Each structure stands twice: as structure tokens, then as C-alpha cells.
Amino acid sequence: MPAALLFALVVTVSALRSYTQVSENGARSSRAIARHRVARLETVLRRAQEIPEMMAIQLESGALDTEEKLTAYMRAVLERNRGQVYGSCIAFTPSGFRSDLNAYGPYYYWSKEGLQFEQLAKPDYNYFQWDWYRRPRDAGRPVWSAPYFDEGGGQTLMITYSVPIWRDGLFWAIITVDIELAEMLNDVGAMSDDERETVGSSAYAFIIDKDGKYLAFPQESPEHVQEHSLQEKNTELASAMLSGKEGVMRTVDPRDGKQAWVAYAPILINPMSEDSDNAPLAEMSLAIVSAESPALDAAQGLFIAQVAIGLAGLALLFLAIIVVARSISRPIRELADAARQIADGNLELNIATGSRTDEVQLLENGFNKMTKDLRMQMQELRYTTTLRERMEGELTAARNIQMSLLPKIFPAFPDHPEIDVHAMVRPAREVGGDFYDFFLLDNERLCVALGDVAGKGVPAALFMAVSKSLIKATALAGHAADEIVARVNDELCEEADAGMFVTLLFAILNTVTGELEYCNAGHLSPFLLGPGETIKPLGGARAPALALATGLAFPTVRYRLAPGDAVFFFTDGVTEALSPERDFYTPERLEDVLRVVRMEPVGKITRAVMNDVRTFCAEREQADDISVMALRWLGAPHDSPPESSQSRETQPAHELKI
Amino acid sequence: MHEGSITIRIAADVKEIERLNRLVRQFGELHDVPSRTLYAVNLALDELVTNVVLYGFEDPAGREVLINIATAGSELTASVADDGKEFNPLTVKTPDLNAGLAERDIGGLGIHLVRSLMDHVNYQREDAKNVLTVRKRIR
Amino acid sequence: MQIKEEKQGDVMIVTIDDHLDTASAPGFETRLLGMIDEGERKVLIDCGPLEYVNSAGLKVFLLAAKKLETLGGQFILCALAPSVLMIFEMIGFTRIMKIAATREDAQRSFRAA
Numbered sequence: 001m002p003a004a005l006l007f008a009l010v011v012t013v014s015a016l017r018s019y020t021q022v023s024e025n026g027a028r029s030s031r032a033i034a035r036h037r038v039a040r041l042e043t044v045l046r047r048a049q050e051i052p053e054m055m056a057i058q059l060e061s062g063a064l065d066t067e068e069k070l071t072a073y074m075r076a077v078l079e080r081n082r083g084q085v086y087g088s089c090i091a092f093t094p095s096g097f098r099s100d101l102n103a104y105g106p107y108y109y110w111s112k113e114g115l116q117f118e119q120l121a122k123p124d125y126n127y128f129q130w131d132w133y134r135r136p137r138d139a140g141r142p143v144w145s146a147p148y149f150d151e152g153g154g155q156t157l158m159i160t161y162s163v164p165i166w167r168d169g170l171f172w173a174i175i176t177v178d179i180e181l182a183e184m185l186n187d188v189g190a191m192s193d194d195e196r197e198t199v200g201s202s203a204y205a206f207i208i209d210k211d212g213k214y215l216a217f218p219q220e221s222p223e224h225v226q227e228h229s230l231q232e233k234n235t236e237l238a239s240a241m242l243s244g245k246e247g248v249m250r251t252v253d254p255r256d257g258k259q260a261w262v263a264y265a266p267i268l269i270n271p272m273s274e275d276s277d278n279a280p281l282a283e284m285s286l287a288i289v290s291a292e293s294p295a296l297d298a299a300q301g302l303f304i305a306q307v308a309i310g311l312a313g314l315a316l317l318f319l320a321i322i323v324v325a326r327s328i329s330r331p332i333r334e335l336a337d338a339a340r341q342i343a344d345g346n347l348e349l350n351i352a353t354g355s356r357t358d359e360v361q362l363l364e365n366g367f368n369k370m371t372k373d374l375r376m377q378m379q380e381l382r383y384t385t386t387l388r389e390r391m392e393g394e395l396t397a398a399r400n401i402q403m404s405l406l407p408k409i410f411p412a413f414p415d416h417p418e419i420d421v422h423a424m425v426r427p428a429r430e431v432g433g434d435f436y437d438f439f440l441l442d443n444e445r446l447c448v449a450l451g452d453v454a455g456k457g458v459p460a461a462l463f464m465a466v467s468k469s470l471i472k473a474t475a476l477a478g479h480a481a482d483e484i485v486a487r488v489n490d491e492l493c494e495e496a497d498a499g500m501f502v503t504l505l506f507a508i509l510n511t512v513t514g515e516l517e518y519c520n521a522g523h524l525s526p527f528l529l530g531p532g533e534t535i536k537p538l539g540g541a542r543a544p545a546l547a548l549a550t551g552l553a554f555p556t557v558r559y560r561l562a563p564g565d566a567v568f569f570f571t572d573g574v575t576e577a578l579s580p581e582r583d584f585y586t587p588e589r590l591e592d593v594l595r596v597v598r599m600e601p602v603g604k605i606t607r608a609v610m611n612d613v614r615t616f617c618a619e620r621e622q623a624d625d626i627s628v629m630a631l632r633w634l635g636a637p638h639d640s641p642p643e644s645s646q647s648r649e650t651q652p653a654h655e656l657k658i
Numbered sequence: 659m660h661e662g663s664i665t666i667r668i669a670a671d672v673k674e675i676e677r678l679n680r681l682v683r684q685f686g687e688l689h690d691v692p693s694r695t696l697y698a699v700n701l702a703l704d705e706l707v708t709n710v711v712l713y714g715f716e717d718p719a720g721r722e723v724l725i726n727i728a729t730a731g732s733e734l735t736a737s738v739a740d741d742g743k744e745f746n747p748l749t750v751k752t753p754d755l756n757a758g759l760a761e762r763d764i765g766g767l768g769i770h771l772v773r774s775l776m777d778h779v780n781y782q783r784e785d786a787k788n789v790l791t792v793r794k795r796i797r
Numbered sequence: 798m799q800i801k802e803e804k805q806g807d808v809m810i811v812t813i814d815d816h817l818d819t820a821s822a823p824g825f826e827t828r829l830l831g832m833i834d835e836g837e838r839k840v841l842i843d844c845g846p847l848e849y850v851n852s853a854g855l856k857v858f859l860l861a862a863k864k865l866e867t868l869g870g871q872f873i874l875c876a877l878a879p880s881v882l883m884i885f886e887m888i889g890f891t892r893i894m895k896i897a898a899t900r901e902d903a904q905r906s907f908r909a910a
Contacts, residue, residue: 533665592677596664596684608688672819697880704851708819754891759866764859767888768852774887 007317011310018302030263031248033195034288037205038265042288045159045179045267048084049142051077052163052175059090059173059237060165070097071106071117078108078115084407086110086158087178089120091127096172104126109178135176136162144283157181157215159283181215203290204255206230207267210283212238230254237262241285246317253289263288307331314430335367395458399427402461405468406436410603418511418637419446422602423629424610426573426622433460433502434571434625435468439475447475450629452523452570454545459497466495467502467546481517485546485554489521492547501545505569506632514561514633519554521546524575527591528559529566529598529605535591538567563635568594568603570609573626577613580620585613602630662689663728670711670718670740675704678725689729695796699727699736702792705736705768706747714742714788717725737791745788746781747772798825802832808907810900812843817854826857830864838870841903845876855888862894871895871910873903 003208055077064070070090078088087109097104105120105127120127127133136143145160164175195203207216212229230238240247246265253260267284403425412421423436433453441447449471453464470491472578474484485506492502505526507518518526518538522545525537541557561567570590590609597608606628613626664685668674679700686696707723715721724739752773753766773779778793798821801812807839809832817825840861858874867871875897877885885891897903 592666592681593684595666596681596688599662600688604688608684612684675819694880701849701884704818708851708853712819720855748841753806753888755892757893759893761861762859762863764895767855767859770888771884 006530007314008310011307011314013507015302015306015310018306028248030261030288030290031246031265034205034263034265034286035246037288038267038286041267044084045144045161048177048179049161051081052088052142052161052177055088055090055175056163056165059175060167067106074106074108075115078110082110084179085177086156086180088176090173090175091120091133092130092173093171104406119145132160132162132176136164136174137171137192140164146211146283147209148243156613194292203288205286206254207284207286208238208241208375211240212242216282233257237264237287240264241266241287242367244285255289261290263290274292299526335363338367364615372621380527399461402435402464403427405465407438412438413440413446416440416446416511416637418634420602420605420627420632420634421446422497423627426610426626428573428622428625433464434573434627435464436569436627436629437468437472438629438631441473441475441508444510446509446511446631447472447507448509448569448629448631449504449506450523450571450627451502452571452573452625452627454500459500463492463496463502463547467492467504471506475508481506481519481556482554485519485521485543485556486552489546489552489554490550496547501547503545503571507567509561509633511633512636514563514565514635516559516561516567516633517556518559519543519556521554524570524572524587526570527568527594529568529594531562531565533595533598535594535598537587545577561633563633564599566605566630566632568605568609569627569631570631571627573622573624574609574613574628576624577617577626578623579616579622580618585616589616605630661690661728661730663726666725666727668707668723668725670715670721670723670742672708672711675677675707675711679704682727685727691729691734692796695794699734699792699794702772702775703727703736703738705772706790706792709747709768710738710740710742714740714745716743727796732796733793734796735791735793737789739786739787739789742786744783746783748779748781753755800825800828805816805904806863808839808841808843808904809837810843812845813847815846815858815904817847817850817855819851822857823906825854826860829857829861833861833868833870835862838865838868838909840870840872841900841907842872842874843876844874844878847878847881850881850884855884855890858890858894869904871907873897873906875900875903 010544055073058064058073059070064073074088074090078085087107089105091105092103094102101121107118107120109116109118132145135145142161142163145162147157147159149157157180158178159181160176160178162174164174165172187416204218205216206214206218208230209215212231213230214230217228230241234252237249237251239255240249243262244266248261248263250259251262252258253262264285264287267286310515404424407423410422413419421438423438425434425436427434433455434451435453436448436450438446438448449468451464451467452519453460453467453472455463470488471484474487474491479487485504501522503522505518505520505523507516509516518541520541521543521586525539528534528536528538530536538557538559541555543554544552574590575585575587579585589612593609594605594613597605600608609628610626659787662685664681664715666678666681668678681702682700683696685691686699703725707725710723713719714723717787721740721742725736726735727734729735747769750766750769751763753763753770754761757763772792776792776794778791780791780793782789782791798814798817800814803810803812811829811832814821829840842858848859862872873895876899877896882891882896885894885896890896895903895906897906
């Protein structure tokens, strides 16, 4: 529908444009003709102007100072310009020509009998009052008169050109020439063949004066013409013409009242005199009336033809659209419906529109394939999402289980004031493999362990749980330290996947003697916070990590602690922590911290190290589990235990080897 | 403030002084030393140790400076010991605080700070070592 | 040490880091005395971030102040923390150097002089 409207609009606009084009051309041509005629008239009139101007020069030169010379000159002029100039007169100001003559106005004119003379200065003809005298004198320049019918002299339609002259700066006389208009105007009505092609065979011309009175009208005699004015039949045209403008308008034909094209142009525009601001500017105006205009008629015909063709085309187009649309729109509607259903979630939908159009078929196939793909994708997505959620849930569960496995109650052994243990794990984001454990084997022996399972994620966590349980179980079974580690190793080998292993610090402290038997299975040496200001790693007893190979030996080392000594266990999450500048924490820095807090309670020691690592790492994310454990032996139970922070008694430390 | 002491060994290297500052701060925080006091002690030790490291040895490589800090009662005591050239920093001329900008000497600022920041400053030469001890009362 | 340099009109404003000590003083000295050699005559040191300064750093301030005085320039420090101001008092710098509370106060001093 919108297409049709648009089309109609386009056709109309184009037709209108061509119509206006043609009619404008026609109008322009009519105007040209009018202007041409006016120009012809004006040429004649202009030639007439030169005569009084020439006479003025003569008079001003002073050569015509007697009546005889003056009248002889005038006769000569009239003779010379017979046919154009009807008459001429020179009217002087009072006492202008001769001081004794109040008025002097010689006037010569042509009549059937030849050149006639008249003296205008008659008692009953006071020429000083007449327009032809007054107007040019007041205006100070030559003026054309309005056309008039001269009853006195020529009995014909005339127009007078009056030229004022001065002598010694004072107004002196008026020279007039009368031009006969009638003959000229009679030609006006006739159109030439060329002109008729533009303006039509029934075209005619007329002239009006500044009051709108006809001066020339076809088939009207000059006397009768002036009795009528244009305003009687067409005021619109009259005011347009009298305003001194030229133009073309479609208006009432003053002759028969029908619509016609009128082209008009002004004749002789007098410059406005001071005393007549409202007077029409044109003395005369010419109009060419053409009831019909072949050019414009052609334009109209063209316009109609264009519109007709356009409408016909439109109708055809419309028809075509309807036919095509019908064959397409239905399947498209079906597809649209289907799309909506799929968006709502119905992925089982399949389309079959039964349309035989190629495009629609393609669309159908594409659509069906798309829904199939979409279905598969959705299924996959659901699957992986569920899987991920399950995994994350499992990981969280695993972490929780893991942390819950580690002993967290402190003080761990309130009934055993001779020992003080504290441990913490700060797990990394992913489930790691760090663990620790401490438990009493019997009333005199404390077992501690700190381990690190290689790898991350659920497998490491599972392995960690297994390792920890295995160690406790094996230890509680009553074996010796090295035996415990060896057995655990063999068991773990069975459980481990390729590449999995556990590093372990394992120690048994005799709470009576202070003897520490320890084994280091692939792990970092713990620090001894010893007597005086000793801080040193507990070396020796290095063995491979667990779960690498069966049947390996794990030798232990014994070290006699002095009361108040502490041992600090840690995983590589401490020493390998990275700062934002990618610097390692290093064992040296750990040593520095331990140096500061070495006399503090074990809980303070572990926390101080953790805090320092956190300060060191700043905003960098923790990559690995960080585990720390501090164990202090405060001396044999029966000794009065010195305050941990004031331990100053030292006993020589022995290093016993097995 | 509670009692405690720490002995810190650093290599004769200006880069070690940052480590010293950290340890001093950690020690102070651990033993509840008031921050004003800690700031003053830290700066004083910085000046003393820097002096030793920069001027105390012909060849600083492999040499060490021993710093000891102890809190007891309401007093903090710190000492800086080195086995370098015999030198008493207290003999350095005090800067003239009344001098105008143009006349002011560049030297002596460090020692002057130590003297102003600490309550007691004491130098001893024992066992071929320079030992400078400073004490500050906690108020 | 990171220092920030900004020019406001004909005043060079240098904002220093939190630690001005034996390690960072030499670099600071080179830069500060260097910019005076390059023609800066109005230098403002914004000590807002400064928490710790030792004699090595203080020496650089003294050198810069002396240099600018001989060249007919102006040297002002602003936004000193109380602990740092105390140090300045102790060594008598407050008598020989211009210390302003804020940048605006310093700018006014520059214009008035």
C-alpha cells in the first residue's frame, strides 16, 4: 500500500513539473511578445522626443530671437517630420518672449489642408493652467502627457511630449510636440503569424491609459474606445497593468468574460513628479490576450497523459504486488510464527510451508537447520553447566572436608603443659594438598607431621586425606618412626597415580627427655629456634618424597631440644610466595621474622610468619597453600616449667645419630 | 611494652638497611613499642649503621654489622657493633644551627639526628670493635 | 624512588615518594639538582606522601636549597608530615628553608617574593 501511494505521488509531481515548465515557457513567450510590441511603440515615441529637445537647443542658443525666425524654424521642423509629428507649439512664460507680451504661444499643426498656425495665447485659452504647460514646468523635466482625444485640432487620439527650457537659470518656455497615436495603436490589434503560434489565432492586444481607459481596442474606433475602461470588466488586470509592472496572468478576458491568458507590459514610464505620489506610473499599458495557448494546451495534454499513464502503471503494479505477495506472505507469516515459538522454547518445531518458491524453500531449510543446531547447543550447554556446578560444588565440599580433617583446636593439649603446638593452613584458591597433624602416641610421645601433596585440585585433595589418615593409623599401630614412614610410603605408592607424590616432615617428640626424632621426606628443613639466639635449619635425615617408589628407606635423626626450644615447620608455600614484583619470600626473610618472634608463644610465631607473608605478597594472588606449624618443648613435666618468654636456661644440645 | 631482645646481623651493604628497618619495625610492633619511639629508634639506627657501612670499612665485602635491640622496663636500648676502622662518630662536629643557608655545612646531619632523637648515646671501643649504644626512655 | 614532576606556570612541583633514604637519595639528588641546572628557579617539593627521611635525603634538600639561593631562585617544601617536620626542626632546617603547609600557600609565597 505505501508503495502505491509513493508511486502516485511521484507521478503527480513529475506531471505537475512538466506542466508548469511548459506553461512557464508559454507565459514567457507571451510576455516577450507584449514587450516587443511595447518596444516598437516606444521607439516611435522616443524618436518624437528628439524633436522638441532639438528645438530646445536652438531656442536656448538665442538664435530664434524674432517672431519671424521662430515661426520659420517651427514650420521647418514640422515639414521635416510630417507623418510623425502632428503639431508643435512653444509656449513662453509671461513676458518671456517679449516683455510686452504677457503670453506668446505659436502653434503649428497639420490638417487635411496642410500646415496650420494658431496662436495659443488667446484671451479664452489660458495655457498657463494646462497640464502640458504646468507639469513639465513643475517637474523641471520633459513629460509625456496622457493620451487624449484632441477635438480642437486633430480630432484624433494624441499624445504630447512637453519639454521645459530655461534662460539664465529661470524657467522660460515649454516646447511641445503632439504625436498622433491612433494609427500606431490601430496596428496593435493585429498579431503576426509567428506571434499567433505562441499566443493562438484568436489572440488580440489592447492598450489602456493611466486611468484604465482604453486607448486602443480591436475593431473599436478611437472615439468610442475611450468611453470604456478596463476596470469595468477586470479590475484585477487593470490594477496590475496600471502599477507599471509587466507580467502574465490567467484572468477574465475583458471582451467575452471567459478565462484567458493575459500578458501585459507598461508603455512610457514617467518618473514620478513631486505632486502626484499616488499617480499610476505608466502613461499607458499594453496587454495581449490569448484565450487559448497551443503551448499551454499542449502542456495540459501532457499533464493529463502522464497522470493517466502513471495511474495505469500503478494499477498494474498493484496487481502484480498482490499476486506475488500472496504467494510469499503466507509462508513468511508461518515462519514468523514459528520463530516466535522457538524463542519461547519449543525447539522441536519443524517447518513445512508447501511453498514452491525457491527463496522460500531456502528459507525453510535454513530455518530448520538453525533450530536443530540450537537444540544441540542448548543440550550441551545444560550439560556443561550442570557439570561445572557440580564440580564447583564438589570442590567446595572437598575443601571443607579437607579443612575439617585438620586439627584446629588450640591449645591442643591443655593437659600437657610441657608441649605447645600451633598450626595453620591458608589454602590457595584451588584445593591444594597441604596438611598437618599432631597427636599423642602415648603419654610421653607426641607425633607431628606436616606434608605437601604435589598437584592441585580434587586428586591432590583426595591424596592428602589418604596420606594423613594413613600416617596416623600407621603411627598409632606402634611402629618406630622410620618404619612408620616406610610403610606409609609403600601404601601410598599403591594409591598414587603417575606423577603424584607427597613431601613430608615427620617427627616424634619425647615430652620427657625433649628428644626429637624426625625424618625429612623430600621436604624443606624446619627451623630450630634454639638456645641463645640460635635460629638454624634442622638438617640431616633427608629422604625422598613419598609415593614415588616402594621399598625405600627413610632414616631419621635425633635432636635433643633444650627446654624452651621451638621447632618451626612450613611448606614451600611460605618460601616460594611471590611479591607483586615477582620476588620470592626466601628462607632468609622467614629467618628474620623468626628471629623477631622466637621467644613468643607458638601461636604468635605462626601468625607472625603468616602475616609477614601476607604483607610481602600484598595484592598478588596466593598461588599455593601456605602451611606453618610451631612446636615448643617447655621441659620435662616434673620440672617447674620456665615461662616460655623468659626461657634462658640452656642445656648443651646433642645431636645423636642412629 | 614488654621485654624482648633481638640480635640482627647484616652484611655491610646499604641494601641491607631496608631489611634492618623492617626487622626493627617488626620487633617494635611485637613488643608494643610506641610508634614515636620506634620511629626515632629506627631512624637513629639507620643513621648509625649507614655510617658504618659507608665509611667503616676499607673493603665492605664480606663484613658484617651487628645490631642488638632490647626492651626492658621502660627503656629501649640498641647497639651497633662493627669490627671496622676505629671511629667515634660522636667526635664529628655538630652542625651550626644558627648558620644561614649559604654557610650551612652538609656534614654532621646524621650524628646530630642520633643525638637529638636518643636520650643517651655512648661510644666504646671493645675487643677491636666499635660499639655505639643508644638508649631511649619510653614516655 | 618515584618522583612526579609537574610545571604550574614557572613553578616546578616535585612530588616525592614515601621513603627518602640512603638508597633513593642519590637518584633524587641527580634529578633535583639536574632540573635546577636545566633552568628551574622556582622549585616546590610536595612532601605529602613522605613518611620517612634520613640524613641522606635531608642532604639533598640542603644542596638544592643552597644552589637555588646562589642562583636567585626559590625553594619551598610543603605538606610535611608531623614526624618529618620534627626531624626538620631537630636539624634546624626550619630556620633556613621555607616550609609551607599546602601547595596553595607555597604558590602564594612564590608570587609574593
